[in-house]
Amino acid sequence: MESPNGQVILISGASGGLAKGIAKTLFGAGYKVHVIGRNPTRLGDLATDLGQSNVHVGDLNEAGTAERIVGRVLDTEARLDGLVLGVGPYNAGTLAGTDATRWAELWHGNVQCGVGLFDAARSALRESKGTALFFGAAGLAGLQARKTTAAYTAVKTALLSYVVSLAKEEAEHGVRVNMISPGVVPHGGASEDTNCSNTWKQIPLGRPGKVQDVSEVALWLMGPGAQYITGQNLEVAGGFLL
Ligand SMILES: NC(=O)c1ccc[n+]([C@@H]2O[C@H](COP(=O)([O-])OP(=O)(O)OC[C@H]3O[C@@H](n4cnc5c(N)ncnc54)[C@H](OP(=O)(O)O)[C@@H]3O)[C@@H](O)[C@H]2O)c1
Incomplete structure (x- = not known):
C-alpha cells in the first residue's frame, strides 16, 4: 500500500474496544x-x-457471514486492501474450570472467526497485495504456564502459529500478515481483569495500555512504513510479561 487514500480496510469486532x-x-x-x-x-x-x-452486522461464527460481508464490500468498493481481525474473546480461570462449551467459544472466537474472514478475503487481498492484522496477547513467545488464562493463552498461541505460516504462504502473493499482541488495555467493554491494580503494577512501563497505543501501531503496520514486515508478532504491552 503506497498511500492510504482510496484504500479499503475491513475490520471485524469493531463494535467496541481496540478494533x-x-x-x-x-x-x-x-x-x-x-x-x-x-x-x-x-x-x-x-x-x-x-x-x-x-x-x-453479522456473527462471524455463523457459516456464510464472512463471505456475505466480503462480497458486499467488493460490490461497493471493487477492492479490498486490508483486514483487521479484532474478534477475540477473553477467558480467565483454571483449565479444570474451562468446560468444552467455553473451549469451543474461545477457539471459534479467537481462531476460526479470523481464519474464515481471511479465507473469504484471500483472493481480493492477493489482487491488491494487501495486508492482514491479527491479535494475540502479550507473552505468547515465552510459552509460560498460566494460572488463570491458560485456555485463552493456548488458543492465542495456536493463532500465532497460524499467523506465521499464513505470512510465509502469502508472501509470494505480496500479502503481508502480522499480529499485534496487547498487554492490558482497559476500555468500556474489556474484562474486569484489565482494571486490576495488582496487574498494573507488573507492567514495566508503569501504566496500562490505551486504545490509542494499539491503534497507532496498527496504523503503522497497515501502512507504507511497514511494507517489508511480515510474519511478526509485535507486543504493544509496555513490557508486560517480558
Ligand atoms: N483489551 C485487552 O486488554 C487485550 C489484551 C490482550 C489481547 N487482546 C486482544 O485484542 C483483540 C481486541 O480486544 P478487545 O479488548 O477490543 O476485545 P473486545 O472488547 O472483546 O471486542 C471485540 C469485539 O468483537 C465483537 N465480536 C465478538 N464476537 C463476534 C463475532 N462472533 N462476530 C462478530 N463480532 C464479534 C464484539 O462486539 P459485539 O458483541 O457487538 O459483536 C466486541 O466488541 C482481541 O483479540 C483480544 O483477545 C485484548
Missing part, C-alpha cells in the same frame, strides 16, 4: 473503512462517521 479505536484511527488517516460487529446499537457511532453502508 473500534483502530477503525477510527484508520478512517482519520484517509482509509475507506468497513466494519463488522454483531450489535447494531454498539456500531451506531461508527455508522455516523463511516456511513451506514460501511457498517456490516
Whole structure:
C-alpha cells in the first residue's frame, strides 16, 4: 500500500474496544473503512462517521457471514486492501474450570472467526497485495504456564502459529500478515481483569495500555512504513510479561 487514500480496510469486532479505536484511527488517516460487529446499537457511532453502508452486522461464527460481508464490500468498493481481525474473546480461570462449551467459544472466537474472514478475503487481498492484522496477547513467545488464562493463552498461541505460516504462504502473493499482541488495555467493554491494580503494577512501563497505543501501531503496520514486515508478532504491552 503506497498511500492510504482510496484504500479499503475491513475490520471485524469493531463494535467496541481496540478494533473500534483502530477503525477510527484508520478512517482519520484517509482509509475507506468497513466494519463488522454483531450489535447494531454498539456500531451506531461508527455508522455516523463511516456511513451506514460501511457498517456490516453479522456473527462471524455463523457459516456464510464472512463471505456475505466480503462480497458486499467488493460490490461497493471493487477492492479490498486490508483486514483487521479484532474478534477475540477473553477467558480467565483454571483449565479444570474451562468446560468444552467455553473451549469451543474461545477457539471459534479467537481462531476460526479470523481464519474464515481471511479465507473469504484471500483472493481480493492477493489482487491488491494487501495486508492482514491479527491479535494475540502479550507473552505468547515465552510459552509460560498460566494460572488463570491458560485456555485463552493456548488458543492465542495456536493463532500465532497460524499467523506465521499464513505470512510465509502469502508472501509470494505480496500479502503481508502480522499480529499485534496487547498487554492490558482497559476500555468500556474489556474484562474486569484489565482494571486490576495488582496487574498494573507488573507492567514495566508503569501504566496500562490505551486504545490509542494499539491503534497507532496498527496504523503503522497497515501502512507504507511497514511494507517489508511480515510474519511478526509485535507486543504493544509496555513490557508486560517480558
Ligand atoms: N483489551 C485487552 O486488554 C487485550 C489484551 C490482550 C489481547 N487482546 C486482544 O485484542 C483483540 C481486541 O480486544 P478487545 O479488548 O477490543 O476485545 P473486545 O472488547 O472483546 O471486542 C471485540 C469485539 O468483537 C465483537 N465480536 C465478538 N464476537 C463476534 C463475532 N462472533 N462476530 C462478530 N463480532 C464479534 C464484539 O462486539 P459485539 O458483541 O457487538 O459483536 C466486541 O466488541 C482481541 O483479540 C483480544 O483477545 C485484548
